[in-house]
Amino acid sequence: MVGLTACSGGGASAGAGDTIAIGAVHPLSGGLAGVGGMMNDGAALAVEDINEAGGIEALDGAQLELRDGDSQGSAQTGQSEAQRLISEGAVALVGTYQSDVTENVASAAERADVPMVIDVAVDDKIMEQGYENIFRIQPNASSMGQAGAETLAAMGETAGVDVEKVAYLHIEGAFGTSVSEAFTEEAEAQGIEVVSTVSYPATNFSDATTQVKQALSADPDVVVVTGYYPDNVLVAEAVQALNPDILGVFGIASGAFDDSSFPADAGAAATNVLSANYHYAATSERSQDIRERFEEKYGRPMETAAMLSYQAVEVIAAGLEESGSADPEALRDAIANTSIEDPLLAFDGPIEFDETGENKNATVIVMQSQDGEIEQVFPEEFATAELIFPARDQ
Amino acid sequence: MNRGVRVTQTSTETKEAPAAPPRLLDNRQLRIAAGLVVVVGAAVALMYLFGGQPSGLLTQSLITGVLLGGVYALVSLGLTLIFGVLGIVNFAQGAMLTMSMYIVFFLATEWGLNLYLAAALTVPVMFGFGWLVQSTVLNRVMGDSTHERPLLVTLGLSLLIINVLLMVFGGRPVSVASPVEGSINVIGALVDVPRLIAFGGALAVAVALTLILRKTTLGLAIRAVAANDVGASLVGVNVKRIYAMTFGVGATCVAVAGGLMVSFTSLVPSAGEQFTTLAFVIVVLGGLGSIPGALVGGLFIGLVQTVGSLYLPGSGSLLLVFGIFLLVLFLRPQGLFGAKS
Numbered sequence: 001m002v003g004l005t006a007c008s009g010g011g012a013s014a015g016a017g018d019t020i021a022i023g024a025v026h027p028l029s030g031g032l033a034g035v036g037g038m039m040n041d042g043a044a045l046a047v048e049d050i051n052e053a054g055g056i057e058a059l060d061g062a063q064l065e066l067r068d069g070d071s072q073g074s075a076q077t078g079q080s081e082a083q084r085l086i087s088e089g090a091v092a093l094v095g096t097y098q099s100d101v102t103e104n105v106a107s108a109a110e111r112a113d114v115p116m117v118i119d120v121a122v123d124d125k126i127m128e129q130g131y132e133n134i135f136r137i138q139p140n141a142s143s144m145g146q147a148g149a150e151t152l153a154a155m156g157e158t159a160g161v162d163v164e165k166v167a168y169l170h171i172e173g174a175f176g177t178s179v180s181e182a183f184t185e186e187a188e189a190q191g192i193e194v195v196s197t198v199s200y201p202a203t204n205f206s207d208a209t210t211q212v213k214q215a216l217s218a219d220p221d222v223v224v225v226t227g228y229y230p231d232n233v234l235v236a237e238a239v240q241a242l243n244p245d246i247l248g249v250f251g252i253a254s255g256a257f258d259d260s261s262f263p264a265d266a267g268a269a270a271t272n273v274l275s276a277n278y279h280y281a282a283t284s285e286r287s288q289d290i291r292e293r294f295e296e297k298y299g300r301p302m303e304t305a306a307m308l309s310y311q312a313v314e315v316i317a318a319g320l321e322e323s324g325s326a327d328p329e330a331l332r333d334a335i336a337n338t339s340i341e342d343p344l345l346a347f348d349g350p351i352e353f354d355e356t357g358e359n360k361n362a363t364v365i366v367m368q369s370q371d372g373e374i375e376q377v378f379p380e381e382f383a384t385a386e387l388i389f390p391a392r393d394q
Numbered sequence: 395m396n397r398g399v400r401v402t403q404t405s406t407e408t409k410e411a412p413a414a415p416p417r418l419l420d421n422r423q424l425r426i427a428a429g430l431v432v433v434v435g436a437a438v439a440l441m442y443l444f445g446g447q448p449s450g451l452l453t454q455s456l457i458t459g460v461l462l463g464g465v466y467a468l469v470s471l472g473l474t475l476i477f478g479v480l481g482i483v484n485f486a487q488g489a490m491l492t493m494s495m496y497i498v499f500f501l502a503t504e505w506g507l508n509l510y511l512a513a514a515l516t517v518p519v520m521f522g523f524g525w526l527v528q529s530t531v532l533n534r535v536m537g538d539s540t541h542e543r544p545l546l547v548t549l550g551l552s553l554l555i556i557n558v559l560l561m562v563f564g565g566r567p568v569s570v571a572s573p574v575e576g577s578i579n580v581i582g583a584l585v586d587v588p589r590l591i592a593f594g595g596a597l598a599v600a601v602a603l604t605l606i607l608r609k610t611t612l613g614l615a616i617r618a619v620a621a622n623d624v625g626a627s628l629v630g631v632n633v634k635r636i637y638a639m640t641f642g643v644g645a646t647c648v649a650v651a652g653g654l655m656v657s658f659t660s661l662v663p664s665a666g667e668q669f670t671t672l673a674f675v676i677v678v679l680g681g682l683g684s685i686p687g688a689l690v691g692g693l694f695i696g697l698v699q700t701v702g703s704l705y706l707p708g709s710g711s712l713l714l715v716f717g718i719f720l721l722v723l724f725l726r727p728q729g730l731f732g733a734k735s
Contacts, residue, residue: 029557031664034565172708201709204668206659207462209584210455210700217451229567230660237658241577241584265569265660300566 023085025095042306046313058324079104099123139362145182148252153190167220171227232256240269248391272391463696464593472647478683489552491666494652513653524645572657681732
């Protein structure tokens with residue numbers, strides 16, 4: 001906060017420059033409105049911070065302006081909102097949380113030659129279209145599955161515990177399937193056997209006991225879970241109720257296990273649940289400061305998704321600084337060559353994009369729900385608390 | 395106008411009601427119920443013998459299925475009444491369920507009430523809400539032949555409820571802890587206590603509704619209106635008032651459902667929506683307006699979905715549910731407990 005206000009003295013004199021519009025497409029209404037609204041707030045806070053710090057210096061202190069688009073959770077609506085924002089003069093887009101919506105928005109951005117920075121959307125397929133204007137900060141599904149298996153093996157080694165057999169429980173559809181397939185492939189290379197894979201439906205799912213018992217019937221050491229919020233809470237509760245003799249529950253790209261609502265929502269079932277996911281860097285002072293101010297301003301905790309929206313706006317701002325131009329094509333080239341040190345997420349290094357537009361250094365870290373809080377526990381360099389593994393009383 | 399409600403013996407029963415004490419199920423319904431028990435029992439026995447699944451897993455899935463069926467039945471009971479008597483396709487059923495869960499959440503967290511006390515207080519609130527919706531809005535759009543206008547109104551109502559909840563409570567998941575957490579062990583399978591209570595609630599609501607319909611003057615009036623609203627008004631029944639009461643009673647069922655389900659639900663404004671479609675399936679499967687039909691239908695669908703998931707992963711079990719639904723409609727278009735029109 002201090003650093004930013006200190007710079008803002010110069011902002012007033014530079015404010016004469018033009019405003020540059022950035023379009024944000026998120027589900028602001030419908031079932032995902034909670035997270036969509038939070039992400040929009042994250043992007044808005046980034047714009048505010050950048051403007052307060054003097055806007056885009058390379059463009060005479062030009063101010064940024066965030067224009068909202070509401071995808072309503074639907075791919076068609078998201079696409080028409082993206083087209084509207086572009087025609088209203090947005091030089092870049094951020095979005096969109098859902099993979100199917102992102103696919104449509106990305107195709108609209110590509111056709112209009114407007115760069116888009118994906119904040120959250122996991123599906124590998126989005127970037128496999130050969131798009132030139134689309135960039136993604138977070139790791140994709142298959143790299144999360146792969147990193148999840150590597151991390152699980154490394155974690156077992158560090159803790160001195162043998163993880164030999166795992167059962168995989170995932171949500172039906174492209175997301176769950178691609179993460180679990182990538183996990184299974186890498187797990188075999190690491191000497192971990194996936195003894196059972198159980199998928200559950202994405203709709204009309206209100207009790208996970210049968211599926212969890214099915215997964216447990218192969219007698220695994222660890223239950224690995226991939227899915228969204230409500231279903232993963234059900235899975236954790238079912239594991240708690242069945243009380244199996246396992247080392248722990250390990251989420252990969254789980255929508256629940258590292259969410260700050262999870263410990264209170266799942267109660268005892270949340271105890272020591274592990275989650276490998278991309279995550280805001282709780283050890284970074286800059287991200288701590290942003291989270292504090294976010295909570296003060298919007299009255300709710302800033303989850304990782306909103307931090308990614310914040311980061312996406314920073315990527316665009318860095319592109320504008322480097323290109324010194326609000327022309328979308330020059331901006332695209334600048335983003336493609338940018339390198340953002342000190343990312344707000346717990347990544348392997350600076351944010352840099354490869355030729356397909358994926359962030360080269362995107363990776364996952366392990367969180368654990370301990371005493372009602374989500375702590376970062378692995379690897380050591382990002383740890384805010386000590387890893388508890390085995391995570392269950394044996 | 396007959397709206398397809400189960401009123402087979404209405405004519406005889408209204409004449410002879412004082413003489414013969416009405417039973418909860420008549421002979422025909424008992425035969426259907428017994429037939430279903432035999433079919434399900436045989437299917438279960440076959441699965442234990444030749445199903446190729448560990449018996450512990452099968453037992454667990456049966457018990458989970460019955461408990462899930464209890465939840466489905468709870469949601470469907472109010473719907474079958476509204477659908478059967480008023481002929482209104484109530485798309486707001488899921489949203490009203492969410493609404494009552496949020497009322498329970500509010501009472502439990504803001505006022506610090508016990509969950510089940512909060513649920514009990516929600517019942518009169520939702521009755522008032524249902525009564526108000528029917529008497530001020532729906533009664534005005536109920537024409538002689540069209541179902542579309544009330545249907546569109548309830549669709550609008552559901553959007554309104556969901557978005558008001560979103561505005562007031564935000565979209566982040568919230569939860570209410572149950573005072574009776576934990577689970578008990580029944581023949582090697584786990585029974586979650588809050589779900590068991592919800593199951594008991596479904597049975598209690600079904601019995602209470604049946605008693606109201608069979609034994610009270612209000613119930614008599616509701617059945618009369620359902621059978622023939624013009625005739626009922628000719629003999630002095632205030633049809634619009636009965637409509638409002640019926641919608642209120644339907645909303646009450648939803649309030650009970652919400653109160654009993656909230657402790658095992660991650661509460662977001664769209665939480666109740668997933669039950670709407672299945673509730674319609676259950677109501678049509680059981681027979682429009684049939685209370686035992688909704689109960690048996692709910693249990694049946696819960697069982698099929700849960701046990702089916704052992705054999706068909708993912709949404710395969712839902713395919714099975716809809717497949718059986720179509721089969722039943724093919725064999726008995728009026729539903730399991732429905733009256734032949």
